[in-house]
Amino acid sequence: MVQILVDNNIIEAENGANLLQTCLENGIYIPNLCYLNDSQEPFAACRLCFVEIDGHPVAACTQKVSEGLQVQTDTSAVRSLQKTAFRLLLSVHEIKCKECSANKRCDLQRIAKFLKVGLKPKGLEIRLKDPGLDSGHPYLIVDQNRCVLCGKCVQVCLQKHGHSYLTFAKRGFDTVISGYIEPDDIPLTFSGCTLCIDICPVMAISLKEGIKS
C-alpha cells in the first residue's frame, strides 16, 4: 500500500492502482464517462477526468498511483478543461430530457450538475446526426444523437465475447456506434446478453420491440 494526497486528503491505495478508480472508491468524484472499472487499457476518450499533477493536467484514468503522488481535482484549470470537453459533448447531444428514458439516471445530467454547466451549451453550434435512430442492427436500436461515443459498449462486448459486435464506424463528426450485419449463414441472434445496453451511461442503446431480454 502507498499513500497519496488528493485535495489534501491522504488516501491509501495499492501501488500501481488506477488513480480515477481510487478517487471514486474513496468518495472523491471526478467526472468521467468512458472509464470501465479494472480496465487494463483505459480508453481515455471522454477527456472529462482531468486532474492536476505537478501543475500539469492529466487524465486520471491513465494515471497510476505511486507513493507520494499529489493530485488536485478542483483547480480552475482542471474545471475549465472539463467544462469545455463537456460542452463539446453536449453540442452533439440531443437535449430532450423529459422524453428521454435516461432522465434522472443520466450521467450527463449528473456531470452537468457537478460542473454547474447548463445542458444547452451557449455559443456552440448544435450538430445532430440525421437520422438519429439507427435500427440497422438485427436486434438493437442505437440513438446516435443520444450516444456520447464513450465506447463502453464496444469495450464490454470485446471483454465478454473476445470480439466486439459493436464498433465505431466512420470518422470525426460522423462517427457512430454501429453493428454491421453479420454473414448470412451465421445469423446474429439475440443471446440474452445485454451488457452494452446496461453499461450505456446515457441509455442510447435499446432492444428492438418484440425482443425480450
Add this chain to the structure above:
Amino acid sequence: MDVILTSEDKVIIEKLGSRLTQCEKVKTNLIPILQMIQEELKYLPPEVIKMVAKYLEIPGSEVYGVATFYNQFKFNPPGKNPIKVCLGTACHVRAGDIILENFERKLGISEGQTTEDREFSIERVACVGCCALAPVAIMGDTVHGHMAPSKVEGLILRVQVEHEKAERERQKIESDRQ
C-alpha cells in the same frame, strides 16, 4: 440507398472469393485484403464486407469499422461521370459548398453516393491545385473552373444530351443495317 450489384460485379466478387483463400487468415491482413478488393471492384458492397468477415472469422462490424475509417475505401460504385467538387480553402471561400449542394440536389444523391443508373457520383475533394479558378468542379477528366450554381445543371444536361445522341446514332445504325 442500397447498392444493386450488377452481373459484372458478381463475377468480380466471385473471383475475389477465390483470391481471398490465398491470403493468410490473420487479422493484420484485413486492410491489405480490403485494398485488393477496392482496387478490383472499386467499392466495397455489404456482400464483400460479409465475405471478408467470414473469411477472417471476425464480426462484420469490425470490418465495417475499419473500412469506414479510411477515405480510400468507397461504399458506392463509381459513376461513369465522377464529379469531384473542390472544397479546398480557396474554393471554400468562393462558396464551393453551394456548388456541392447544387450537384447533390440536381442528382438527388449526397456526397459519396452514386446515382442508381451509375451515371454520376459525387465526391468532395480537398485542393485540386488550380485555386485561381475557384470554385472548381471536376467531371471525368475535365476541370470546370469558376463554377456557378447555374452551370451545374448545364454540365449534367450536357452528359445526358450526349448520351441520348449516342443512343439515337446507335439506333440509326441498327435500322440502317436492317
